[in-house]
Amino acid sequence: MYQLIKQIIKTGIKTESPPLPDEALRVDAQRLQEEILHVFGSALNIRHVDAGSCNGCELEIHAVTNAYYNIKGLGIKFVASPRHADMLLVTGPVSRHMATALKRTFDATPEPKLVVAIGDCACDGGIFCSNDGSPDGGSESYASCGKVSNVIPVDVMVSGCPPTPTAILQGILTAISAQK
Amino acid sequence: MPINNPNVHLTKLSGAIPAWSGVIKPDDLQPTCQSVSDGGGRLVALWGSDEREQNKGFALHVALVNEKGLICLNVPLPNDLPSYPDISQIFPVANRMQRAAYDLLGIYAHEGHDHRKWLRHAAWHGGSFPLRKDFDAAKSRTEESDAYPFVQVEGQGVHEIAVGPVHAGIIEPGHFRFSVVGEKTLRLEERLGYTHKGIEKRFESMNLQQGAKLAGRVSGDSTVAYAWAYAMAAESIAAVTPPDRALWLRALFLERERIANHLGDLGYLGNDVALSFGFAQFWILKEQLLRNNAALFGHRYLMDKIVPGGVAVALSESDKQTLLEECAMLERDVRLLRGIYDEHAGVQDRFIGAGRIAPKLAAQLGLCGLAGRASSQAWDARVQFPCAPYDKLDVQMATYRNGDVAARVIVRFDELFESLRLQREILANLVHDDILSAPLEKLPAHGFGIGMIEGWRGEVLVAIHTDAQGKLTRVHPHDPSWQNWPALEHAVIGNIVPDFPLINKSFNLSYSGQDL
Structure with missing residues (x-):
C-alpha cells in the first residue's frame, strides 16, 4: 500500500487543458436549444456504439479517458446503457449487420439527444465502403451502409484515422456548446 | 520437406519465413491434416477462392504449421459440387472457418456436424456468395430476419x-x-460477425498500395502486424527483399505495438478488478509511448508506416535517444507497478484461478498467441520462424502453465520487458542508410504469397493471390482471434457471470479481425 500511495503522489496531475469547441465540425443547424446545451455542458453521459469499426477509433476513445485528457474531470462520463445517455458516440462504417442495433440504440436514447460520428469511416464510409474501385471510397457495399448519417441523424463529425483524443474531445465539446 | 506423404508434393515459397505450397486432392486432405496434427502441428487459417475465370473451379486453401514451417495446401474443387472433407474433427478451430468459407463462397465441408451460418446475418441471402466473382450485391439483398439457432441448455433453474x-x-x-x-x-x-464490412471483397478492387492501407485496418490494434504480414506476402510473390534498415524499423514498430497494447491491457485488467489506480498508471505510460510514436513517426499507432518493399518513415540518430529514455522510464515504472499488482491481495484473488484453460485443452483447441503461451502452448513465430531481423535477436519466449487470468497477466509482463530489451537491441543495430524501401510497384501474374507475423495477440497471417494481370484477385487476412474466441467459451465454464468481463479482457480478442 505504501508503494501505491507513493506512486500516486509521485505521478502528480497529468491532466492538460481541453481543446476549444470548433464550429467547423458541426454538421447541421443546432438541433437542441441553447438552454439544454447549457445543462449538458456541465454533466454529460455518453453511450459509445461501435457500428463496425476496425477498433482503431476505440483505442483513441479509451485514451480520452486517460489521465492526460481526463474526460471525467470535465463532468463527462461513459455509461453502460443508451437509456442513461445524452449522447451517442458512433464509430465505424455502419455494417449492415449493425444497422438495426444502431437504430435501436438511437431509439432507446431519451430525447433530447446528440450524435457524434467518430473517425473517417463514420464520416464518409472510409476505406471499407466502395466496391467500385475508386480509391476514396464513400459509397455503400454489400456489407456496409457507409457513413453513420445514412442510418441515424448526426450532429457533429470528427474525421481522422483514427482521430486523436484531442480531436474526439473537441467534437464532444462542440456538440454540447451552444451555437455561436 | 515439412511433411512426408507421397501424395503431397510441396514446393518451397520464396520469402522471409519457411513456407511451402502444394496442390492436393480432396481425398488427401484429412490424412494430411491428421499427420500434421499427430506431429504436434496446428491449423492456422482456412479460406476459399473462386478461380472459375481461370477455368479452375473453386479452391479451398488450408494453412497448417508444424515445427518446420507453414504448409499451404490448395485443394481444387469442382464448379458444380464444391465440397471437401470436414477437418473440424481433426482441428476443432476449423469449424467457424469452414462455416465462414460457405457464407462467403459457397464451398462446404461434407460430413461436418455444424452447418449453421457464421459470418452471414441478414445482409445478403443464403443463396448468394459475396466472394464469388459473379456476385451481384443488388440481387443479394434480403428482407429476411437474422434467426440463429443457439444451443439451448435445459434443466431446473x-x-x-x-x-x-x-x-x-x-x-x-x-x-x-x-x-x-x-x-x-x-x-x-x-x-460474431456484426462488424463484417466486406474487407476481403474490398481488397479485390484495390491495387497493391491501397491494399496495404486496408490490411492495416483489418484490426486497428494490430495495424503493424497486418501491414507487415501483407508486405511479406507481396514481397514473397515478387521475390523482393526489403533493405536491412527497413526490416529493423519494422521490428521496432512491431515491438512498440506489442508494448502499447500490453500496457493498455494491464491497465484495464487492473480496472476490471476495481483497481482504477492500475488503469490510471498504465495508461499514462501508454500515452507517453503513443505521443513518442506521433512525434517520431507521424502516427500514434504507426498506421501506413510499413509499405510493400520497405517502410515509409525513418528514425534519425538524435531521436534514438528519445526512445532509449522512454525504454528506461518504462522499465522502471512497469517494474514498480508489477510489484504493486503482485502484492495486492484483492487483485490476485480475482486473477488467480479465473478463466482457466488447462494446457491439454489448449492444445486440443489450438489456442495460440499470448493466451496460448499462458497455457503452455510454446508457439511464437519470432522464435520458431524468425524472419529478419528476428534471426539476429534471439527472442526469449514467455510461457506459463496455469492458463488463468493471472497467467495471461504474467505473460504480458514478461513479454513487455522482453520487448523493451528487443527495442534496445534494435536501436543498437539500426545502421544509418538512406534507402528505406525496395521498389515494388506491381506483382507478377498468377502469384501466391504468404506472410506470417507474431503480433501482440498472436500470429497474424496474410495470403495474397494474383490474377493474370498481377492484380489482387484474392487476399485473405487471418486474425489469431479465430483460434482463441472458441477457447473463451471454455474458459468461462464454471466461473461466475461477473467474472466474464475480466476473463474476456484477459484474452482481449478482436471482433473486427475475425468478422472481416
Missing part, C-alpha cells in the same frame, strides 16, 4: 442471459448467450 451486440463498455460489438444457474455459467455461446 437454468436461464439465459443475452448480451450484445452493443456492449456496456467501450468495446466492439458481438453477441454472447450465457446459460446460467444462479451466478454460475454453464455455457457461453458466441455469435
Whole structure:
C-alpha cells in the first residue's frame, strides 16, 4: 500500500487543458436549444456504439479517458446503457449487420439527444465502403451502409484515422456548446 | 520437406519465413491434416477462392504449421459440387472457418456436424456468395430476419442471459448467450460477425498500395502486424527483399505495438478488478509511448508506416535517444507497478484461478498467441520462424502453465520487458542508410504469397493471390482471434457471470479481425 500511495503522489496531475469547441465540425443547424446545451455542458453521459469499426477509433476513445485528457474531470462520463445517455458516440462504417442495433440504440436514447460520428469511416464510409474501385471510397457495399448519417441523424463529425483524443474531445465539446 | 506423404508434393515459397505450397486432392486432405496434427502441428487459417475465370473451379486453401514451417495446401474443387472433407474433427478451430468459407463462397465441408451460418446475418441471402466473382450485391439483398439457432441448455433453474451486440463498455460489438444457474455459467455461446464490412471483397478492387492501407485496418490494434504480414506476402510473390534498415524499423514498430497494447491491457485488467489506480498508471505510460510514436513517426499507432518493399518513415540518430529514455522510464515504472499488482491481495484473488484453460485443452483447441503461451502452448513465430531481423535477436519466449487470468497477466509482463530489451537491441543495430524501401510497384501474374507475423495477440497471417494481370484477385487476412474466441467459451465454464468481463479482457480478442 505504501508503494501505491507513493506512486500516486509521485505521478502528480497529468491532466492538460481541453481543446476549444470548433464550429467547423458541426454538421447541421443546432438541433437542441441553447438552454439544454447549457445543462449538458456541465454533466454529460455518453453511450459509445461501435457500428463496425476496425477498433482503431476505440483505442483513441479509451485514451480520452486517460489521465492526460481526463474526460471525467470535465463532468463527462461513459455509461453502460443508451437509456442513461445524452449522447451517442458512433464509430465505424455502419455494417449492415449493425444497422438495426444502431437504430435501436438511437431509439432507446431519451430525447433530447446528440450524435457524434467518430473517425473517417463514420464520416464518409472510409476505406471499407466502395466496391467500385475508386480509391476514396464513400459509397455503400454489400456489407456496409457507409457513413453513420445514412442510418441515424448526426450532429457533429470528427474525421481522422483514427482521430486523436484531442480531436474526439473537441467534437464532444462542440456538440454540447451552444451555437455561436 | 515439412511433411512426408507421397501424395503431397510441396514446393518451397520464396520469402522471409519457411513456407511451402502444394496442390492436393480432396481425398488427401484429412490424412494430411491428421499427420500434421499427430506431429504436434496446428491449423492456422482456412479460406476459399473462386478461380472459375481461370477455368479452375473453386479452391479451398488450408494453412497448417508444424515445427518446420507453414504448409499451404490448395485443394481444387469442382464448379458444380464444391465440397471437401470436414477437418473440424481433426482441428476443432476449423469449424467457424469452414462455416465462414460457405457464407462467403459457397464451398462446404461434407460430413461436418455444424452447418449453421457464421459470418452471414441478414445482409445478403443464403443463396448468394459475396466472394464469388459473379456476385451481384443488388440481387443479394434480403428482407429476411437474422434467426440463429443457439444451443439451448435445459434443466431446473437454468436461464439465459443475452448480451450484445452493443456492449456496456467501450468495446466492439458481438453477441454472447450465457446459460446460467444462479451466478454460475454453464455455457457461453458466441455469435460474431456484426462488424463484417466486406474487407476481403474490398481488397479485390484495390491495387497493391491501397491494399496495404486496408490490411492495416483489418484490426486497428494490430495495424503493424497486418501491414507487415501483407508486405511479406507481396514481397514473397515478387521475390523482393526489403533493405536491412527497413526490416529493423519494422521490428521496432512491431515491438512498440506489442508494448502499447500490453500496457493498455494491464491497465484495464487492473480496472476490471476495481483497481482504477492500475488503469490510471498504465495508461499514462501508454500515452507517453503513443505521443513518442506521433512525434517520431507521424502516427500514434504507426498506421501506413510499413509499405510493400520497405517502410515509409525513418528514425534519425538524435531521436534514438528519445526512445532509449522512454525504454528506461518504462522499465522502471512497469517494474514498480508489477510489484504493486503482485502484492495486492484483492487483485490476485480475482486473477488467480479465473478463466482457466488447462494446457491439454489448449492444445486440443489450438489456442495460440499470448493466451496460448499462458497455457503452455510454446508457439511464437519470432522464435520458431524468425524472419529478419528476428534471426539476429534471439527472442526469449514467455510461457506459463496455469492458463488463468493471472497467467495471461504474467505473460504480458514478461513479454513487455522482453520487448523493451528487443527495442534496445534494435536501436543498437539500426545502421544509418538512406534507402528505406525496395521498389515494388506491381506483382507478377498468377502469384501466391504468404506472410506470417507474431503480433501482440498472436500470429497474424496474410495470403495474397494474383490474377493474370498481377492484380489482387484474392487476399485473405487471418486474425489469431479465430483460434482463441472458441477457447473463451471454455474458459468461462464454471466461473461466475461477473467474472466474464475480466476473463474476456484477459484474452482481449478482436471482433473486427475475425468478422472481416
